[in-house]
Amino acid sequence: QQIGTPSEIYNRPENLFVADFMGSPAMNLIPAKTRANGVGTHIEIARANGDPIVLVDTKNTDLPENVILGVRPEDIADAAKHSGGESQEAECVIDIVEPAGADTFAVMQLGGKHVTARLHSETTASAGNAQRLTFDLGKVSYFSPDTGLRLN
Numbered sequence: 001q002q003i004g005t006p007s008e009i010y011n012r013p014e015n016l017f018v019a020d021f022m023g024s025p026a027m028n029l030i031p032a033k034t035r036a037n038g039v040g041t042h043i044e045i046a047r048a049n050g051d052p053i054v055l056v057d058t059k060n061t062d063l064p065e066n067v068i069l070g071v072r073p074e075d076i077a078d079a080a081k082h083s084g085g086e087s088q089e090a091e092c093v094i095d096i097v098e099p100a101g102a103d104t105f106a107v108m109q110l111g112g113k114h115v116t117a118r119l120h121s122e123t124t125a126s127a128g129n130a131q132r133l134t135f136d137l138g139k140v141s142y143f144s145p146d147t148g149l150r151l152n
Helices: 007-011 016-021
Strands: 028-036 041-045 053-055 066-071 076-080 087-100 103-110 114-119 130-136 141-143
Touching: 016 053, 016 141, 028 114, 041 066, 053 087, 087 114
Parallel strands: 076 114
Antiparallel strands: 028 041, 028 066, 041 053, 066 141, 076 130, 087 103, 087 130, 103 114
16 A cells, blocks of 8 residues: 555555554544635534634645545644644534543544544543644645545
8 A cells, every 4th residue: 555664654644544554543534625715725624513623724725625634643732732833723522531641532523523632641621521622734634535545
């Protein structure tokens, strides 16, 4: 499926199979819609309740209307404890919180999928409550829902 160093395969998977196979927990693969604007591309992710999350990607401006957004659990963080870089905030309702020593895994529904965030053990996230999280757009992958191939 892909030849490269472990770091290359982990950080830049060539297709959905490799993205889902490498890493534990696996990369979150979230169906999303894109819409170009003057600044970049709006990435719209449906939520079960409420308006979609809208993130703005200023680097990937030539994406098709439908994509699979690939984001690793460690690239979703508590907004209160992480900022800077290419991170953007969104409010998410947490369904499940799983303490795991130094990390806490928070699971939520986005784009009709279970999405896992790897948070610090000191997180205030709790099941059933909204939490401001950051998504590091500098590390996301976009895949074609038709071919499964990487788009960026």
